[in-house]
Amino acid sequence: MSVLVDKADLSLKYTAHYTQVKEQLFEGSSEVLNAQRTKAFQDFVMQGIPTRKNENYKYTNLNPSFLPNFNFAHKKEERKADFNEIFRCDVPQLNTNLALVFNGWFYKNENEKGDLPEGVILDSLESIAKEKPELLEKYASLAKTDEDPLVALNTAYAKDGFFLYVPKNVVVESPIQVINLLQNDKDTYTTQRNFILVEEGAKVQVLLCDHTLNLNQYLSNSVTEIFAEDNSELEFYTLQNQHNRATNLNSIFIEQQKDSRVTSHTVTLHGGLIRNNLKFILNGENAEANMYGMAFMDKKQHVDNYTEIIHAKPHCQSNQVYKNVLDENSSGAFSGKIHVVRDAQKTNAFQRNNNLLLTDEANMQTKPQLIIDADDVKCSHGATVGQIDEEALFYLRARGINEDKARLMMMNAFAHEVVKEIKLEPLRDRIDELVDKRLQGEVARCHDCAYSCDC
């Protein structure tokens, strides 16, 4: 009983804070964002911080992550983002258009003028909401505040994040890279709200890198809405590399129109608690969605990938492969829901989740869910939870390869099936290298910054 009261108390801390800073949230924000705020807040009040009683969050206990005394980064700090000095999330051979999101706030790269084609906008959500609100017509249409309390909380606080717009038929050659940094002198809760609009026939690749820059406890609650119009192509890569005291709540919503193709890669290298919500709706014929994920967890880390794909129109394809390597006391969860609506005939939906447990203590929950209301569909799903194949390990050792190295080869092999799907070659090489380092027990740093910690 007292536990229940505590939990209610915790949500109350958050609602109290909102009430306290409400004016500041409205102030300086544009109508587009403010219009959602009040309802979002009410939806959060109704739902509270999700507990394991919430069917969609039953494998992840979020309560310890929501500190009662977080500092809220609800105001933008004045800072000049010096991209060369602060940070460089370098991928050799990969020429990117770089932007920075700092504690949820967007900072433009003033030093470098990238080579973005005419008409492409990479900017802060805050300023676009003020200057070009017509581009945000669909804001909050996918991320529904009454369906998920984290989305509600995000929408109530949402002020900034990155905004990307690729106009009709424009092909962006160099990938867009957005680096999300968390750094504050106190334990901090951050809100980030992103929006991507890829118009008809346009093409773009986006790389998101999540990092923590010091050892304070963080909770980042981010929501991204993505609209891929007819015949567009989007690849987006999320590289999660935070420390053990960070909670990363990352919800991505994607709506695809006909003939579009969207591929998502989620690479989780490090982090205390990670929850990725990835929800697709295929709203036009011949759309294709690919969802790849891999996570490498150890200590007491926890990763929870929750995917949902709605096949709303016929002749669409979806493909999901998620792999986890769980070491020590780490744990993982995968829930994948495929919903084929009535009349979405000739749907192809494929899902697989494979998990490698390196210790007896590591633990994995996996739950596929198929709801099929059409009759002419091909759907398949499969999940495995296992250990390293001892026969294969012996084969390698019998050829003179020592046990540690042989294990590493096997783990890399396990991950490689997902890594090889990365189309951007320099990124694939880089991730191969990071994965290899991670599996060797090193902290896989993808930058040369001075920050170092062994947490």
Added chain:
Amino acid sequence: MLSIKNLYASVEGMEILKGINLEIKPGEVHAIMGPNGSGKSTLASVLAGKEDYEITAGEITFLGEDLLDKSPELRAKEGLFLSFQYPVEIPGVPMVNFLKTSVNEHRKHKGLKELTAGEFLKLMREKMDLVDMHTKLTNRMVNEGFSGGEKKKNEIFQMAMLEPKLAILDETDSGLDIDALRVVANGVNALKSPETAAIVVTHYQRLLDYIVPDYVHILYKGKIVKTAGKELALELEEKGYDWIKSDNEK
């Protein structure tokens, strides 16, 4: 080179090897024959260091040193090679990486410089020719999708790359046509020298036409029940194993 004394081994409490004695000198070829389930593969696995088996008695020395204490990888690097009866498929591990790592681990152990990519490819081509291997290996994973014959050839190819002192071939000839059989034999014979030795586990005389054994042993129910010269293989070919079985049921 190899000395096995009174070796007992069991798995899951079941005794499989029951007092094996075997002496192998450099330059010799020993054939081991015997009905299925006799323990031939178990003996090969114990020699290679598979940890599933518990050694309950006996000892093995290889090149004058205790073998049982050593890890499988160390045994391999010191010159012991097992051609597996059932080579395992390893999805995701590229054949070329695997072989390169294997060759370089062997070289490091001998105090030799690691091969560069170029040197390695050259060696690989040379040895593939030697064993008449035509399987394209780039972008292939270890044994994945290989036919039965290709898997066996791949074992011999690896043997040719690693140049072991003692090669143990566990039914490498099973399921091979006569051409492939000749290739296997050529591979073994190419390695043959006064310093090397081989143990050839087989059911068929025909392999022994190409690899002529100095001794033929019959393993039955975990024991070597008969040892003789190469003529024993011919006798088995003619009479089958029944006489061995009935002799040993008494």
